[in-house]
Amino acid sequence: MSEIFSAFAIAFELIVSLDRELYTIIGRTMYVSISAVAMAALLGLLLGAVLAVYRFPGRRAVIVVLNALMGLPPVVVGLVLYLFLSREGPLGFLGLLFSPTAMVLAQFFLILPIIAALSHQFLRDLYLEYQEQLCSLGARPNQVVFTLLWDGRVNLVTVVMAGFGRAIAEVGAVLIVGGNIAELTRVMTTTIALETSKGNLALALALGIVLVFGAIGLNAAAYTLGGVSTYRRI
Amino acid sequence: MMRTVGILFLTAALLGIGGKSASAQPMPYITLASTTSTDNSGLFSHILPLFEAASGISVRVVAVGTGQAIRLAERGDADVLLVHHRPSEEKFVAQGYGLKRYNLMFNDFVIVGPADDPAEIARAAKATEAFMSISERRAVFASRGDNSGTHKLELSLWEKNQLDVSKVSGTWYREVGAGMGATLNIAAGMNAYTLVDRATWSSFKNKAALKILFQGDSILFNQYGVIAVSPRRHPHIKADLADQFIGWLISDKGQRAIVNFTIAGQSVFTPNASKIPLR
Amino acid sequence: MLPLILTDVSLWRDGNTLIEGVSVTFSPGTKTIVLGHNGAGKSLLLRICHGLMGPDSGSVAWAEKSPEGHRRQAMVFQKPIMLRRSVRSNVTYGLKVNGVPKLRRQEIADMNLKRVGLADIASRPAAVLSGGEQQRLALARAWALAPDVLFLDEPTANLDPAATQSVEEIVEEIHGGGTKIIMTTHDLSQARRLADEVVFMHQGRMAEHTPADQFFDSPASAEARAYLNGELRW
Numbered sequence: 147m148s149e150i151f152s153a154f155a156i157a158f159e160l161i162v163s164l165d166r167e168l169y170t171i172i173g174r175t176m177y178v179s180i181s182a183v184a185m186a187a188l189l190g191l192l193l194g195a196v197l198a199v200y201r202f203p204g205r206r207a208v209i210v211v212l213n214a215l216m217g218l219p220p221v222v223v224g225l226v227l228y229l230f231l232s233r234e235g236p237l238g239f240l241g242l243l244f245s246p247t248a249m250v251l252a253q254f255f256l257i258l259p260i261i262a263a264l265s266h267q268f269l270r271d272l273y274l275e276y277q278e279q280l281c282s283l284g285a286r287p288n289q290v291v292f293t294l295l296w297d298g299r300v301n302l303v304t305v306v307m308a309g310f311g312r313a314i315a316e317v318g319a320v321l322i323v324g325g326n327i328a329e330l331t332r333v334m335t336t337t338i339a340l341e342t343s344k345g346n347l348a349l350a351l352a353l354g355i356v357l358v359f360g361a362i363g364l365n366a367a368a369y370t371l372g373g374v375s376t377y378r379r380i
Numbered sequence: 381m382m383r384t385v386g387i388l389f390l391t392a393a394l395l396g397i398g399g400k401s402a403s404a405q406p407m408p409y410i411t412l413a414s415t416t417s418t419d420n421s422g423l424f425s426h427i428l429p430l431f432e433a434a435s436g437i438s439v440r441v442v443a444v445g446t447g448q449a450i451r452l453a454e455r456g457d458a459d460v461l462l463v464h465h466r467p468s469e470e471k472f473v474a475q476g477y478g479l480k481r482y483n484l485m486f487n488d489f490v491i492v493g494p495a496d497d498p499a500e501i502a503r504a505a506k507a508t509e510a511f512m513s514i515s516e517r518r519a520v521f522a523s524r525g526d527n528s529g530t531h532k533l534e535l536s537l538w539e540k541n542q543l544d545v546s547k548v549s550g551t552w553y554r555e556v557g558a559g560m561g562a563t564l565n566i567a568a569g570m571n572a573y574t575l576v577d578r579a580t581w582s583s584f585k586n587k588a589a590l591k592i593l594f595q596g597d598s599i600l601f602n603q604y605g606v607i608a609v610s611p612r613r614h615p616h617i618k619a620d621l622a623d624q625f626i627g628w629l630i631s632d633k634g635q636r637a638i639v640n641f642t643i644a645g646q647s648v649f650t651p652n653a654s655k656i657p658l659r
Numbered sequence: 660m661l662p663l664i665l666t667d668v669s670l671w672r673d674g675n676t677l678i679e680g681v682s683v684t685f686s687p688g689t690k691t692i693v694l695g696h697n698g699a700g701k702s703l704l705l706r707i708c709h710g711l712m713g714p715d716s717g718s719v720a721w722a723e724k725s726p727e728g729h730r731r732q733a734m735v736f737q738k739p740i741m742l743r744r745s746v747r748s749n750v751t752y753g754l755k756v757n758g759v760p761k762l763r764r765q766e767i768a769d770m771n772l773k774r775v776g777l778a779d780i781a782s783r784p785a786a787v788l789s790g791g792e793q794q795r796l797a798l799a800r801a802w803a804l805a806p807d808v809l810f811l812d813e814p815t816a817n818l819d820p821a822a823t824q825s826v827e828e829i830v831e832e833i834h835g836g837g838t839k840i841i842m843t844t845h846d847l848s849q850a851r852r853l854a855d856e857v858v859f860m861h862q863g864r865m866a867e868h869t870p871a872d873q874f875f876d877s878p879a880s881a882e883a884r885a886y887l888n889g890e891l892r893w
Contacts, residue, residue: 233456233614241616243457244411244442278711279740282733283753283804293752297743325442328425343561344420345568345586
């Protein structure tokens with residue numbers, strides 16, 4: 147138990163002392179996860195909206211697969227991506243293994259199904275509500291897709307933040323394709339795993355606390371920017 | 381569809397370039413596949429800055445178990461291999477994956493366990509006797525169970541006692557399937573015996589009730605070797621930079637850097653490189 | 660683009676016949692009220708006319724296509740569907756999907772919001788409006804499209820008398836501008852106030868299509884007579 151108390155003390159000390167290594171790691175963590183979330187949101191939200199609006203053969207199969215992939219273990223994503231990016235793999239020539247880019251890709255593939263499946267679920271309900279009205283006004287399906295994305299933005303922020311939460315919290319995938327190389331691919335979660343394996347439980351927990359506060363801050367920012375506050379008053 | 385995938389990879393690559401230039405200056409680098417025990421001890425963060433300053437080459441350490449490190453190097457995902465299981469290392473060179481194997485340094489393994497020593501291994505004369513005593517008393521033992529160098533040595537000690545641990549796995553013998561640090565955390569939690577290299581043990585912070593109960597048998601000698609990965613199989617391997625790194629490690633400067641790495645005033649590794657490759 | 664000619668239109672769902680053999684011609688200029696019991700097929704008939712549903716047999720034909728295709732028609736629903744945007748954007752949206760240039764959209768929207776008395780609250784989120792205001796906004800949104808035909812599906816069913824009155828006034832005003840009105844209601848007094856002619860639906864069939872005066876004085880069909888008697892008893 148004493149670890150928990152000293153963890154808070156260490157966390158506080160790390161934050162206020164502007165520990166250079168800590169802030170570099172936080173910066174790298176944010177860079178990797180935000181890049182992954184930006185890419186996954188771009189594609190995932192569009193995919194979710196298209197699945198909600200268009201009817202095409204194989205649509206149900208895509209939805210089932212996306213829902214199933216939401217529970218994909220990060221280690222599996224990391225392993226598959228490792229086999230692709232390894233020098234003996236089909237994309238080995240790119241030399242991306244053990245780079246931040248590889249970690250971005252790992253998190254991208256990890257959260258794409260989450261963002262696509264959750265946004266599809268939500269946008270399908272919104273489409274049911276809007277369908278007759280939009281059709282009556284003469285909106286074409288491609289216009290409907292963007293209407294849903296815009297009008298659903300408040301809930302879609304939550305969807306994207308769910309993806310972000312998973313990206314920033316996972317360790318299995320980035321450990322395999324990033325290699326936890328100091329000053330290059332070491333992020334918050336891999337540092338926590340490393341410090342735990344060194345027996346520095348309090349320091350590991352302190353980093354966890356910092357991670358949680360970072361996530362809270364980012365979520366708050368996202369919700370404010372997403373205009374949730376305006377709509378919650380309604 | 382392919383175009384989308386292409387665009388994604390391109391975007392990722394661009395982002396990657398942005399990230400790299402933001403976080404580190406462009407510097408030639410090599411990738412070193414090594415073991416958690418060496419990395420966790422803090423050795424690399426002590427010696428690598430010295431090499432970097434002398435050569436202008438940065439070394440990216442990927443620390444995994446010996447088995448996995450060898451697999452990484454075989455696939456061409458690392459330029460240099462630094463591990464501690466000699467038979468595997470020699471096989472790696474014999475199969476053409478590596479160029480030459482050099483002895484680099486050594487330390488030793490110790491058996492740690494609960495301070496009250498229920499299996500009374502502290503009185504044993506040999507490491508095999510200590511293991512025998514643990515199995516006879518059915519005292520809880522935490523095994524790495526991950527094909528690492530440490531795990532392989534541990535298995536050979538049980539074999540010398542003609543004990544098939546796969547039959548007792550799950551009873552007093554617990555395979556945790558994890559790295560050295562994680563295994564120590566588990567051993568500390570279960571008050572179990574385990575085999576650990578001295579470097580990891582010295583730097584480990586969560587010892588709880590565990591202490592060193594047996595050490596000093598020559599069978600627990602722990603030799604580290606270093607091998608440059610062969611560019612014949614993987615032309616992208618940075619053979620020249622790898623050669624510079626190994627050259628420095630086995631030079632007087634490198635060897636002195638290793639001995640100068642201390643935990644609590646004590647050297648953790650003893651350098652023993654010979655400039656002539658063995659075999 | 661009128662008249663609108665329905666020929667032998669039928670609609671089935673799950674083995675039930677919902678609309679059966681309806682043939683009717685809607686001429687320009689008049690206000691047509693569609694009457695009938697709940698489940699008689701009034702709303703379905705309106706949706707088929709508007710093009711939200713295709714008939715399972717029979718044909719729906721406009722006399723001529725307007726230059727903009729068949730979009731010179733609009734519909735107001737029983738429960739107004741508000742886009743999660745401002746009042747003004749709800750109006751400009753319909754104009755946007757119909758290709759009206761941006762500056763013109765603002766002009767038209769402001770003019771129509773003024774006509775329905777919502778100009779003062781144009782920048783509020785549509786979701787905060789009262790039921791009556793929402794229905795007026797739906798009317799402004801439809802009106803902005805300058806439709807040749809306006810379909811209204813029980814537009815006042817959920818409104819109080821005051822809101823009902825203002826909706827009726829707006830409907831009259833839209834009609835005054837030359838727009839054909841086709842509206843369902845189950846409020847007989849409203850039907851008397853508004854109707855130029857009546858289409859009476861009974862169990863999915865069109866029982867009669869007669870001028871309003873004649874319908875209310877001496878309905879031709881036994882079903883309509885029974886309906887009028889039944890309703891009057893209330």
